Amino acid sequence: MVRILHTADWHLGHTLAGYSREAEHRAALDALVAVAAREAVDAIVVAGDVFDALNPSAEAQTLFFDTLARLRAVRPHAAIVVVAGNHDPAGRLEAPGGLYRLADVTVVGTIARRAEGPDLARHLVPVRDAHGAVGAHVLAVPFPRVADLPPLDGAIAGSPVVAGVRALYGDLIARAKAAIGESPLVVTGHLHVSGALESEGAERRILVGGEHAVPPDVFPPQATYVALGHLHRPQAVGRETIRYAGSLFPLSKTESGYDHGVTLVEIAGGDVVSRHVPLPRPVPCLRIPARGAIPANAVEAALAGLGLAEDLPPAARPFVWLSVSVDGPAVGLHAEIGELAERFPVRLAGLALERPAASGAVAEPEALAVRLAERAPAEVFREAYSARHGAAPTPAHEEAFAALLATAYDSDEEEA
Numbered sequence: 001m002v003r004i005l006h007t008a009d010w011h012l013g014h015t016l017a018g019y020s021r022e023a024e025h026r027a028a029l030d031a032l033v034a035v036a037a038r039e040a041v042d043a044i045v046v047a048g049d050v051f052d053a054l055n056p057s058a059e060a061q062t063l064f065f066d067t068l069a070r071l072r073a074v075r076p077h078a079a080i081v082v083v084a085g086n087h088d089p090a091g092r093l094e095a096p097g098g099l100y101r102l103a104d105v106t107v108v109g110t111i112a113r114r115a116e117g118p119d120l121a122r123h124l125v126p127v128r129d130a131h132g133a134v135g136a137h138v139l140a141v142p143f144p145r146v147a148d149l150p151p152l153d154g155a156i157a158g159s160p161v162v163a164g165v166r167a168l169y170g171d172l173i174a175r176a177k178a179a180i181g182e183s184p185l186v187v188t189g190h191l192h193v194s195g196a197l198e199s200e201g202a203e204r205r206i207l208v209g210g211e212h213a214v215p216p217d218v219f220p221p222q223a224t225y226v227a228l229g230h231l232h233r234p235q236a237v238g239r240e241t242i243r244y245a246g247s248l249f250p251l252s253k254t255e256s257g258y259d260h261g262v263t264l265v266e267i268a269g270g271d272v273v274s275r276h277v278p279l280p281r282p283v284p285c286l287r288i289p290a291r292g293a294i295p296a297n298a299v300e301a302a303l304a305g306l307g308l309a310e311d312l313p314p315a316a317r318p319f320v321w322l323s324v325s326v327d328g329p330a331v332g333l334h335a336e337i338g339e340l341a342e343r344f345p346v347r348l349a350g351l352a353l354e355r356p357a358a359s360g361a362v363a364e365p366e367a368l369a370v371r372l373a374e375r376a377p378a379e380v381f382r383e384a385y386s387a388r389h390g391a392a393p394t395p396a397h398e399e400a401f402a403a404l405l406a407t408a409y410d411s412d413e414e415e416a
Helices: 022-038 059-075 092-095 097-102 160-180 253-259 294-302 333-341 376-387 395-415
Strands: 004-007 043-047 080-081 106-109 125-129 135-141 183-191 225-229 235-237 240-244 261-268 271-278 285-288 319-325 349-353
Touching: 004 125, 004 135, 022 059, 022 261, 022 294, 022 349, 043 135, 043 183, 043 225, 059 080, 059 160, 080 125, 080 183, 092 106, 097 106, 135 160, 135 261, 160 183, 225 261, 240 271, 253 285, 285 294, 294 319, 294 333, 319 333, 333 349, 376 395
Parallel strands: 004 043, 043 080, 080 106, 135 183, 183 225, 225 240, 285 319, 319 349
Antiparallel strands: 004 261, 125 135, 235 240, 261 271
16 A cells, blocks of 8 residues: 655745735645655655746745755655646756756656657656555656647547547556556646636636646546646546645635645555545635625724734734625725725735625616717716716716816817
């Protein structure tokens, strides 16, 4: 029996509303290293998106290399396998190849090929137990870029990109099984598998060639376990042995309610058991209110009700997303609430202004198109203001617009 720690979507270098997440990453990776040691894992698989950007900072790269060194220190015999995701600079990730080999770490950014096909020596990694016996193999497959897909012969039914991904995995898995026989095979992937739940506004809709997702059956049954990255919610898709580990902690408002962590996989022959291992959340990520919206005059009391210590260090302050209900002009409200939040030990990650839906409203018939030149400027201003703020402009706003309009006309006359 071998144990594999499956993790993904670290997004080192990530910022939220301009705030660094480095302290959170350090805390989360401390917890991850502790899990690897406590659970006595025989392999650590990182399924892509190590970094948040294609040009990661020196601090983000340092944290990555330090974490690899710590994992090697706590699990000297374990296989450590990292593949590139869509956020990662694939070539740069692979560049320190000589140093990786010294540390016995496998990092794969692109599909390595020879004249006869994929180079299994770069992609296939044995997983040994504490006694040195091989209990499984990892097939390291990164985010599939267009250049990684094999050429397709003949007519293709459906999407050629999905067909290309299917052919890529089919070829790699067939070659791997021919090489390892009955040994269990753990396959990595960094892509969107249809049927999985995505995080609205958090993950890019990616595959390649404009395609969004592949069906779960691109992974044939010969894959004992599929370690996925890209989607940030921990979940299985298609079958229990195809899983997303999820991100280490919330990277967006949508993810604030997820149970973040890593996946521990135990493989004994053909039997596979996986379980989610939660990681402590480095700082709270709060939605106020949990559902719906509160009036602007209730924001101060809601923030005070959190009961936070005034001397809380900046990096330990919770992230807060506020939803505020408004039913009139909201000019300046963002700035007012931003200034109010600065009086409390929180980090305002987002502010949404929500207006009540009009009850019993009847849809108006679609108006005929009218040339802008045929509209009175004041009329256009009133419609734009009402659409933006949900209320008619006040006399003061009307006067301000008229003054601006007069200034514009004066400038035109001077130029003429």
